Amino acid sequence: MKLKKLFLILTALVAFSSTLTAVSDYDYLLGKYKMLKERLDAVKERERRIAEEIWLEAHPEEKARREAEKEQKRIAEVIKNAEHIKSIDAYLIKIPNQNYSMMMTEVTQKQWQTVMENNPSNFKGDDLPVEEVSWIKAVEFCNALSGKQGLEKCYSNGHWVYYDEKKNKDVTEEDYNKDQKKKYSKRQVIKYYAIDCNFNADGYRLPTVEEWQYAARGGENYKYSGSDNLDEVGWYDKNSEEKTHPVAQKKPNGYGLYDMSGNVLEWCWDSGSSESRYYCGGSWCNGAVRCGVGFKDWGNAGRTNLSFGFRIVRSTGKK
Structure with missing residues (x-):
């Protein structure tokens, strides 16, 4: 039955009803119309799919072509993700006179999602640092990334x-x-x-507090990482507008590392107590004191918070 005919029948039925008001007549009719339209659309879509499947069975070459095209798109997406994972190494900077390289930015949500296939962050954006990450989850990311690159995992x-x-x-x-x-x-x-933690493995890991603070100083003698003026180098409670910001928007420090003061707190390897792990650097919701290069504090390894993120390092085996 045509949709137009169904509409006219419903209109006639409602017109003869003496129990409905003018307003309820309209609401009732509109609801029935939407319901019938959705059902007819579903029927049409199902019939279209069945017809297409029948047609493809009768044309095996076209069916094979479409399946090949679908597989090519899937492979392209896998390659795209793999290239992005591989490109993480391009973000690593060799720290002078030390036996490790450090990621120039905090791990972003795009990088996290490519590796972990989820996004725990409160503030959404590919270039924003990933947050709401516990120390344990940061460690899992390091091992997962190492595995995807065929590197020896640091943690066990x-x-x-x-x-x-x-x-x-x-x-x-x-x-x-x-x-x-x-x-x-x-x-x-x-x-x-x-x-x-195997510090001799060639995979990714969290920095120690000592490694983090050495890199944060950048070979300079500033209060914050890259400057004595925090507004030049970091997002903190006075300029963040109560949110994280895309990485690498502020001035880097002397080693070319961004956001080591502010944006998100960064987990480190060391134990703060039997139940806790250290973090450094301050965040978007912290005051200037916590953003200094010498700041460190600890929290429960399983704790998540919208100010907790991290960056990664790789051991180089030589200074």
Whole structure:
């Protein structure tokens, strides 16, 4: 039945109804019309697909051509991603007199998404630094990127450990959960993330605090990374407009590294306590003090926050 005929029938039915007001007549008719149109469109689309499939079965050469074209597009996308992953090495800068190279920018959302196939960030944008990343997830990114490039992974044996400080031994997760229900003053079981790092591997890893701070100074003697004027080199609470910004928009430091003061906090390898890991650099929501090259603090390895990001390094094996 034609759509126009259905519309006229519905109009006639509603016109003879004595129980509906003029307004409800219109709403009722409009709703029925939209429902019928959606159903007819779905039927037409299904019939089109069936007809196309039948036609393609009768024309195997065209079917093969279309399938080949679809596969070429898939391969092109894989190659595009692979080239982007490979291009990350172009962002690495050899740090003078040190045995590592460091990424000139914080890891971006595009780079993260290409490797991890998701985007945890609160502020969305390909060239924005990835945030809402825990230390553990940053480590997973390093290993995943190393694997995609055929490099030796730096990290291994990552797992949570539950340790009874009073009894001086590892315990179960169940024991830990029971202990957390006690009053704070009586807690004796701690939880921390244990993992091994091979600093001689040629894959990607997080910098140590010492490596990060050395690189942040850039061979210069400034309060912030690249300047004594934070507005020249960093996004912080006074100029960020309460958000992250695309990487490499400010002045770099003496080694050509961007955003080491501000934009997002950057996870480092070192343990701040049994349960925590250090981070450096300050962020878009921090004051100037936290953006200094000597700043460091720690947070739980599993913690995420819209100010937490990271950058990566690779060991070079020689100074």
